[in-house]
Amino acid sequence: MNRSEPSPEPQPSRLFFSPRGAGKGSVRVSLAVLASITLLCLLGPLVSPHPYDRVYRDYVLVGPSLSPHPSAAEIDQAVDEIARRMHAQIEIQSLDGEALQATLAGDKPIDARALRAFERSDIFSAPRIIGREDEGRRLRIEASLKPMFFLFGTDANGRDLLTRILIAGRVSLSVGLLASLVALLIGVGYGAIAGYAGGGADALMMRLVEIIYALPFIFFVIVLVMVFGRHFALIFVAIGAVEWLDMARIVRGQTLSIKRKDYVAAAEALGATPAAILRRHVVPNAAGPIIAYLALLIPRVILLESFVSFLGLGVQEPLTSWGVLIADGARNIQSAVHLLIFPAIFLGATLGALQSLGNSWRDSFDARSN
Template sequence: MNESLPANPRRLATASRNWPMRASLAILGLIALLCLIGPLVSGHPYDQVYRDYVLVRPSLFAHPDAHETHEALEGIARRMRVGAETSREEGGVLHITLSAGRPIDPRALRAFERSDVFGPARIVETSDEGRRVSIDILLKRMVFLFGTDANGRDLFTRVLIAGRISLAVGLLASFVALTIGVAYGAVAGYAGGRIDALMMRIVEIVYALPFIFFVIVLVMVFGRHFVLIFVTIGAVEWLDMARIVRGQTLSIQQRDFVAAAEALGASAPAILWRHVVPNASGTIAAFLAVLVPRVILLESFVSFLGLGVQEPLTSWGVLVADGARNIQGSVHLLIFPALFLGATLGALQSLGDAWQGSPGTGRR
């Protein structure tokens, strides 16, 4: 007998023994944990611009290196109109002798503090009536695991911040689509007849509208509030969910356990909540695995149009688009956000497949 049974509360415990599901959950949990904690310990604010470190390549070693130190020193010396005669590094401290044709104003040394490479400068010795000054400067040590972008911002922090945005968009917008689509499709399928026909005609009419245009209109009318973006995207992604749940409802409605519940006098909402929706959960979960990445990609497109996530915030899709534009000279801008996005989408797809194939989800 291949008929679905009423939902079993032990389904999750049984499904948890499915190793693909556990692996997918572990990957998603690790990514979520990194996105949550990573920016707090990276040492770089996501919107901090390091003008001396533009398009730095990924590295485990601390910056600045000898070349970066020399370039920064030469630039500051030119702005101060002085010459850097000698310099040597010792224990993270740079010893420099500056000289000029006029007395050097100590206040000009503040230029070192404004640099991303150097810390405050301390005068050690002054000679030649102030025209020669020996100073000690503490070097600022920084590590850019994923390198930096075209604006000199730490890519590691930005990828994790983008993960927060993308995961939030995927989960919250999908929750909106799930709530509307499941309720709408279940009611239409169970009611049947003219009510079903009318509700599905409404879905077809909405389908005929350019959904991205619909998103743009909603954002333009109600503004670009962060939460509104989730609701707006979810509000146009429920149509497929409604159709799928309707089809599942029509099938499950013919099963014996539904007929038994009706014979016992169970109300329509009770039957939908206790029997129809739980027995369609496998298909719903499988579709959610497709819906979440689709929502993430839709958010990226909306942000690309200037109607979604705005600078300095970002999302994985926005970072991937930026990386694609700079792939010739800075491939790391594309690789790291694409890896996080791909791992997330793959884990979601695997999770949906594992859930659909687990015992008690309506498949044998």
């Protein structure tokens, strides 16, 4: 008597966000990179000693360094500039890491109010007179130094590059998230309605999508700038107006497949409205490819915003984005290459992590579907 083969035990269903194989490690790395960059951009400017729009006239195009400023050369240059403004001669007596002692000599008695030139510099604090000679023609002063750190250096206007990169990250990430959210809402709704309606309504709605596809994006942005002027909100409008098209096509294709399922037919037989069917059955069952494409859409939107800002049509000074910083770095690449390298690293790491995350989720969905 032949024994029947034992039936295989039911396997637990895999969640969509549980990648198989080596993709699990790449998801963890991508999430760690994104979390680190996001926390830096959110919290970094709050603890930075340099406001993102503060101009340091004595520190223009300073290179990246772990050493504190000012250096001896920067002090000498600042002293020469102050002496020129005061029409006096300054002889440095002693210099240490905390204070400068010098003697000021002039043809006429030196007015103490002229010492405010030290206060207006970014290197010295308010000086203190420690001695007078020759009826006030010679003053011995002591001025404390202002130690500063510029880990990533400064830009052509003397602004701290690290703080500006973190502020730019806030702008670029917010544009990527909000514009992607707009594309998600419009694309999912439009594609689901078109796919479920079918027939002439579907054909008409998709012809409209193809017409919008034919419009050049840069031309659309230029028209918006000419009509409404340069404004930060225009970036969301311009990007959100075109990036929902691919989402609509994806959701439409999924809807055409899902609406033939038995559970949709059962819901229709029970008298469920089309809106209820789309909300309860179609969109939830199409969530896999929607989320996978959304993870790929965010880096695309960030790159698009950077490209628009690189052309000078995006955010305006003193606000900045990674695209604006990269454009500034490209203009100063010969004299200050750090202006290009550091924002490009942040942008590249963010785009790479998002792209890797989207690819892993897409592969996981494909494996689950098969």
